[in-house]
Amino acid sequence: MGSHLAIDLLDASQVGEARRAVARLSQSLGFDEETSGRAALVATELGTNLVRHAHGGRLMLAARHDLPTGGGVEMLSVDEGPGMADLAACRRDGYSSGGTPGTGLGAIERMSDEFSITSTPGRGTIAVARVFAQRRAVASGSFRAAGLSTCAPGETVCGDAYALRINGASASVVVADGLGHGPGAAEASLAAVKVFDTAADGASPAQILERSHAALRVTRGAAAAVAQLDAARGTVVFAGAGNIAGRIISGVDDRSLLSQHGTVGLQIRRIQEASYEWPAHALVVLHSDGVASRWTLADTPGLLQSDPLVIAAWLLREHSRGRDDATVVVIRRS
Structure with a gap:
């Protein structure tokens, strides 16, 4: 299994670093332009959420060649921020806790081929998003x-x-x-x-x-x-x-x-x-x-x-x- 590249997200300037890293991983996997753009947007949203809502955290990125979809980019977001009391509400498109357009978690889930998240008030949030080279249902396997x-x-x-x-x-x-x-x-x-x-x-x-x-x-x-x-x-x-x-x-x-x-x-x-x-x-x-x-x-x-x-x-x-x-x-x- 490949290792993850870890990028600490402490201020807005580092969101661009994460986006560029995802672009390099997408290129290495042969993503088309639309898929590369989708992966970059997911990285941008994850990074922005870490800076804006979690007040810092870490984004861990990897190219996965072992997926039944021609490979994919894996993005793991880990923070120790305030967490979310109503995770279901936060995952809906249009939800906002701070006067923003509210497209963060909803957009991430919609643009990802796989998405999973856990969050506990006072203990932080962990989320993983994957974007595949081929956007289709993943064979479930065993x-x-x-x-x-x-x-x-x-x-x-x-x-x-x-x-x-x-x-x-x-x-x-x-x-x-x-x-x-x-x-x-x-x-x-x-x-x-x-x-x-x-x-x-x-x-x-x-x-x-x-x-x-x-x-x-x-x-x-x-x-x-x-x-x-x-x-x-x-x-x-x-x-x-x-x-x-x-x-x-x-x-x-x-x-x-x-x-x-x-x-x-x-x-x-x-x-x-x-x-x-x-x-x-x-x-x-x-x-x-x-x-x-x-x-x-x-x-x-x-x-x-x-x-x-x-x-x-x-x-x-x-x-x-x-x-x-x-x-x-x-x-x-x-």
């Missing part, structure tokens, strides 16, 4: 998945890494956290992702971790976990070593996926796999220890039904420890 990583303070390279592989009704995910942070940690976590990416179809989570253990011996080592998900059977097979947390969570149940002690590339016992039931309405969440382990989605109305990227961003905003690299991956069955 999964919706997203991941997000942030660097440790003062670092420009993230020592965490993750990868997703989706094939029909089955999917696999790896999350790795190199020891420490900076380039050395990144080398270790990316080595684990390389093993995952090159593993043959049918390789089990335990086999992938065992091969990663051999490959990471020349690095400083990493905590790592691999999960295989089967939508048809409703199961998750999981194996992990070190402090990668996994949970299957819904509005009625919350079950942890257990990693064993050890460090991939340094010292691990024989890798053990466990199989878990995956209810149709439940999310699978994996995250590194840069995110505090005690969190709940239940105290934010509507969050459980939000886009996986919105949920990942919410977890990072609310529960990042703030002193280490942090990664969250969220997967739901369609």
